[in-house]
Structures are given as C-alpha cells and as structure tokens.
Amino acid sequence: MFSLNGSSTRNNPLYGVSKSLTQSAQKHKSAPPLVVAAVSSNARPRDGNVLAVENTLKEMTANPPSTSSSGIAKDSSSSVAGGVEDVYGEDTATEDQFITPWTVSVASGYPLLRDPRYNKGLAFSDKERDAHFLRGLLPPEVISQDLQVKKMMHNMRQYQVPLQRYMAMMDLQERNERLFYKLLIDNVEELLPVVYTPTVGEACQKYGSIFRQPQGLFISLKEKGKILEVLKNWPEKKIQVIVVTDGERILGLGDLGCQGMGIPVGKLSLYTALGGIRPSACLPVTIDVGTNNEQLLHDEFYIGLRRKRATGQEYAELMDEFMSAVKQNYGEKVLIQFEDFANHNAFDLLEKYGSTHLVFNDDIQGTASVVLAGLMAALNLVAGTLAEHRFLFLGAGEAGTGIAELIALEMSKQTGAPLEETRKKIWLVDSKGLIVRSRMDSLQHFKRPWAHEHEPVKNLLDAVKAIRPTVLIGSSGAGRTFTKEVVEAMASYNEKPVILALSNPTSQSECTAEEAYKWSQGRAIFASGSPFAPVEYNGKLYASGQANNAYIFPGFGLGLIISGAIRVHDDMLLAASEALATQVSQENLNNGLIYPPFANIRKISAHIAARVAAKAYELGLATRLPQPRNLVEYAESCMYSPNYHNYR
Numbered sequence: 001m002f003s004l005n006g007s008s009t010r011n012n013p014l015y016g017v018s019k020s021l022t023q024s025a026q027k028h029k030s031a032p033p034l035v036v037a038a039v040s041s042n043a044r045p046r047d048g049n050v051l052a053v054e055n056t057l058k059e060m061t062a063n064p065p066s067t068s069s070s071g072i073a074k075d076s077s078s079s080v081a082g083g084v085e086d087v088y089g090e091d092t093a094t095e096d097q098f099i100t101p102w103t104v105s106v107a108s109g110y111p112l113l114r115d116p117r118y119n120k121g122l123a124f125s126d127k128e129r130d131a132h133f134l135r136g137l138l139p140p141e142v143i144s145q146d147l148q149v150k151k152m153m154h155n156m157r158q159y160q161v162p163l164q165r166y167m168a169m170m171d172l173q174e175r176n177e178r179l180f181y182k183l184l185i186d187n188v189e190e191l192l193p194v195v196y197t198p199t200v201g202e203a204c205q206k207y208g209s210i211f212r213q214p215q216g217l218f219i220s221l222k223e224k225g226k227i228l229e230v231l232k233n234w235p236e237k238k239i240q241v242i243v244v245t246d247g248e249r250i251l252g253l254g255d256l257g258c259q260g261m262g263i264p265v266g267k268l269s270l271y272t273a274l275g276g277i278r279p280s281a282c283l284p285v286t287i288d289v290g291t292n293n294e295q296l297l298h299d300e301f302y303i304g305l306r307r308k309r310a311t312g313q314e315y316a317e318l319m320d321e322f323m324s325a326v327k328q329n330y331g332e333k334v335l336i337q338f339e340d341f342a343n344h345n346a347f348d349l350l351e352k353y354g355s356t357h358l359v360f361n362d363d364i365q366g367t368a369s370v371v372l373a374g375l376m377a378a379l380n381l382v383a384g385t386l387a388e389h390r391f392l393f394l395g396a397g398e399a400g401t402g403i404a405e406l407i408a409l410e411m412s413k414q415t416g417a418p419l420e421e422t423r424k425k426i427w428l429v430d431s432k433g434l435i436v437r438s439r440m441d442s443l444q445h446f447k448r449p450w451a452h453e454h455e456p457v458k459n460l461l462d463a464v465k466a467i468r469p470t471v472l473i474g475s476s477g478a479g480r481t482f483t484k485e486v487v488e489a490m491a492s493y494n495e496k497p498v499i500l501a502l503s504n505p506t507s508q509s510e511c512t513a514e515e516a517y518k519w520s521q522g523r524a525i526f527a528s529g530s531p532f533a534p535v536e537y538n539g540k541l542y543a544s545g546q547a548n549n550a551y552i553f554p555g556f557g558l559g560l561i562i563s564g565a566i567r568v569h570d571d572m573l574l575a576a577s578e579a580l581a582t583q584v585s586q587e588n589l590n591n592g593l594i595y596p597p598f599a600n601i602r603k604i605s606a607h608i609a610a611r612v613a614a615k616a617y618e619l620g621l622a623t624r625l626p627q628p629r630n631l632v633e634y635a636e637s638c639m640y641s642p643n644y645h646n647y648r
C-alpha cells in the first residue's frame, strides 16, 4: 500500500492517480464516485495535503444523479443506494465498468491480496496484476469467480464436520468478501445451515477455542465511558444496520456470554446475502457484561470478561451509553436489531428505545412476522380463517408472546374484534404449565395478557387435551418436548394438525420432522426453526419448511432503509407477513410447504422490502422522498451484488 504521508512522490497514487482518475472519470461518464469518503470520514488526524487531494477527488468524482427504471433519481448522497450512500460507486457501476479499490490510498501489491473487500485471489486479470503490483505474488493462472465458487464448494463438501465448514466460511469471509457472498448467495440452501442455525450455535459454544480473527465490535464493561471512541475504532463510518447481542440467550443454548458474537456476525451476513445490504454498512456488536455460565467462566479459552453478569443500573448504564453513542456516531436512521437477549432485558430494551431509535427485536418481532406468514399460507391447506383456529404455544417468552400478539393483532384487524377478545383464541404453556388467570400475580408482564380463565394445567399433553388446538407452536428452547403422545393428540383432533417446532438449533427443536410426520401418519403440516432433510414415510417423501426469522429480517431491514424509516411499526410486521405469504406458490403448498424455498430469497426479500417501505410511506414514517414509483424494482436495484469489479 502507498503511504499518503511518504516523502517520495514516485509511487504516490494521489499524484498519478488523481490525473488518471480525472481522465477516467471523463472517459467513463457514468462511472461511480470513488472512495473518498472512506478517507475523509476517518476521524483520525491527517495532514492538510491529504485533505486537499481528497477534496479534489470529491469534486472530480461527483456523480450526477441517474434515473433508474423504478422512476426515481438515484442520488448518491441519499443514503439509500445499496442500502447506504453510494460513496464507493460500487452499486452504480456495471460489471464492465471500472472502479478503484480504495483504502486510504489505492490498495496494491501484498496489502491488496490481504484486503478482504478488494481481494480477488486468482481472479485478478493480467492487466490488474500489472497495474496493482501483483506480479509474482500470485501463480500465473487467472480464473473466473465462477470457477472459484466451484472450487470452494468442492472443498467445502470435503469437510464432514459442520464446524469445519463454518470455519472455512469464516476464513473465506476474512480473505475474500465478495467470493464469500457469491458462494453464499449462489448456494444459499446448502450454506445457510453452515453460517446460520444450526452450525452457528455450535460455533458460539466453541467460539473461544476456534477464535482466529476477531469479527465485529466487542464492547465490554471495560469500555464504559468510552463507547463512542470504541465505535470510532471500527473501520467503516457509514453504518446502516447494527445487530447487537449481550449473549445471554443464544438460540436455545442459553448464556454464552461474549461468545455470542457468532450470532450478530451470522445475522449480518444474511442481511447482505439475503437482503442485499452492503457488507461495509453492517456492524456486528457484542455487549459483554459478563456471563453466568460457570463452564465458560472456567474455560481457559473463554474470550470474554470473567465475571458474573452485570444487572440493574450497571447494565442499564452501559446499554444507554451504547445506544446514545450509536445515534451520535451513525445518526437517527441506523437500524439497531436486538438479537438473543434474555427476555428480562429484551422486552424492556425494545420498549425503552422504541420511541427514540430505529430498533427492531428479531426474536420478538421478526419471529412473529415469519410465523404469521406461515400460518397465512397454511390456511390454504386447512379450512377456516385465522380467527377460526385455536393456538397453543409451548414457551411463553420472546418468541412465543411476540408471535401470539401479532396473530391476535391480525385477527383483530380481520374481524374487527378487540384485541382483548382475539387474544382469547391463543393459549401459552411455560415451564410451570398453562398460563391461567390464577397465576396472574406471579407472571412476568409479557405473559399477563395471556392469562385466561381456566383451571390450572400442569403439562403440555394435558394442555393439548384441554384446549384442543388446531395449531401447536414450540418456542421453548427445550428439545423433544413434542412427544409422541402430544403429536398423536394433535392428530386425533385435527385432520391436518399444524405443528411448528421453532426452537434452535436442531438439538433444541421440539420434535424432528420425522417424528411429526410419523406420529401424525403423514398428516401434519410441519415447519421448524432449523432445517430438516426431507423425510420418507409410507413410501412418500415429505419436505418441511424452515420457520425462521431469516425469511423476514433481511427484507424488513432493506424496506426500512430504502424508505428512510425512522421507526418500526406493527403494521410493517403485518405487511412483511403478507408479502412472504404471497410468495408461497401453489406448487409449494401442494408439497405441504408453507414457506417458499430459500433459493428465491433475494426476490422474496425485495417483495418484503417493498411492502414494508410502502407501509412506512403510508404511516408517514418514511423520510426518503419522493416515494419511488415501483418499490420492488427500487429495492432490487439497491441490492449489493457480490460479483467482482474490474480495477483500473
């Protein structure tokens, strides 16, 4: 890499390059602006010459707005193209145009090969190898990105152990970001279980021992009073989405402390691969306030603070400092997604920051939206309207009560009945049994709306017998709790029992796909949080869907970003559910699927984004004006593409 402050100008690209860029900018009239902001937004002190050159580059590369097919002028400073301001010009460049691989200066030579954003490995052309001082640093063969994908998939399939695949994917992400996303997008059904549930669960459990390269931002109690400075240490300045966890409820695996970082990293890689948000606009954060996991506290490889979890004021102050610093550093419209917090904090954080920040709790809200979508689709297979069904949940935490509330809201909208009435169609069981009125005084606040009049019922099987639900939903984090008796009881009351085993990872699933089909004699309409392979029963193959919030949050976030939404509203969740449900084809339904295949997820995300954005405009919560005429096209046009660009 060239030194910006070096005394020699011989190799300084800011001399040669500024001239050639001027020529290039003239030659490629529609060529994008260059990565000047990456330099100019750097908070560290720089010398005056650099600033002067940056300003020249800024003027030189200013990009006139072009009009897209969606009928809206794409303004590179509008913070929307590709989900963020198009300072790098990578979204507007077509594949035959050239962009400059900027870091602080033009990256070249060895540092270029070590820069995951710009590295292309053997796909660097001969011309690029000459222009960027790569000769001799690579073997002579030049290969295409497609061949790289083929080779990586071949290598990936050699690993028998899922965690090895996960590590190979993380290494690739750190080595060649575009190839990582190309691989993930082109092979989403095969690789989702690797970078996401179930494998990410095991990765978090073993995060300390497999730790190689830090990913994301670790904010611990040690950083109290300095969180704004810590945010400024992150190399990217234009952040649009933050996924943050404090590691206390990682999937159904409990408190994994600082090792929960695998979750924000995984979720954000899905934001990019599934929702098209540019990777540089995504920030994974883990708030480390300690852990109550004794095993981790005594694990010599543990990477987090070795202390019990902070609670009360100490916890609240750290979170408050974080939330303020985020707003100060990235502005009002950065989306903060809370992920895998324990429920005693999750509901309060959502409530507390819901009116001051753009916050979204994936476990409460994203899960609710995905399950409602599945139920809307399932109504094509079972008779009746939503309000004509009876729902029973095992698990009355974030996921369970979040889903229950959204179902009740949708029923209320459909029937005009008050929410207090529609809630009565929904029953929840927690670790102490059915939630009933007589338990009211000892219930956490989020369970109280579900405390209906009924005699106490101690266990799930008795609750199934008492309530006779048409839909059974597992959101307990407790594996194998939908026993043979429970599924058989469901099948005895319903021609087609709807059974959703949402808990992750696979080990925590309330039942397996095989159990659901076998114990219901092939009649269950089944979906699960983590994927199951198709099951053969009585000579017929049953494929089940994946009821996972990964269907919703990437498109939902994209919708918020492209509309410049300032707040999340429940009606946006309903809009996202409808958008997802309409993507389930008759063919999917004929195969018993209530979710569309993940293979089409980018198209699905664009539809979800469009519906969410439309709702934001309708509710007056959108700030990106004027509203694009065709929101689906607009959403698609904003999506990050992982294909390589040619370097000047």
Ligand SMILES: NC(=O)C1=CN([C@@H]2O[C@H](COP(=O)(O)OP(=O)(O)OC[C@H]3O[C@@H](n4cnc5c(N)ncnc54)[C@H](OP(=O)(O)O)[C@@H]3O)[C@@H](O)[C@H]2O)C=CC1
Pocket: 249, 250, 251, 252, 253, 342, 343, 362, 363, 364, 367, 370, 394, 395, 396, 397, 398, 399, 400, 429, 430, 431, 432, 474, 475, 476, 477, 478, 481, 502, 503, 504, 505, 508, 528, 529, 530, 547, 548, 549, 550
């Ligand atoms: N598929 C998806 O997209 C998603 C799946 N999930 C999964 O859902 C699960 C729960 O998550 P979340 O709601 O956030 O967790 P919470 O801790 O908030 O809630 C868990 C609930 O399950 C109850 N519970 C635990 N064990 C049992 C048991 N043996 N019998 C009956 N009830 C039990 C708890 O009871 P009590 O209150 O009495 O302690 C609590 O009500 C996790 O496994 C998570 O991975 C979560 C979000 C999305």
Ligand SMILES: CC(=O)C(=O)O
Pocket: 197, 250, 251, 252, 340, 362, 363, 503, 504, 529, 548, 549, 550
């Ligand atoms: C999928 C998800 O968000 C969870 O299991 O927590």
Ligand SMILES: [Mg+2]
Pocket: 251, 339, 340, 362, 363
């Ligand atoms: Mg989660």
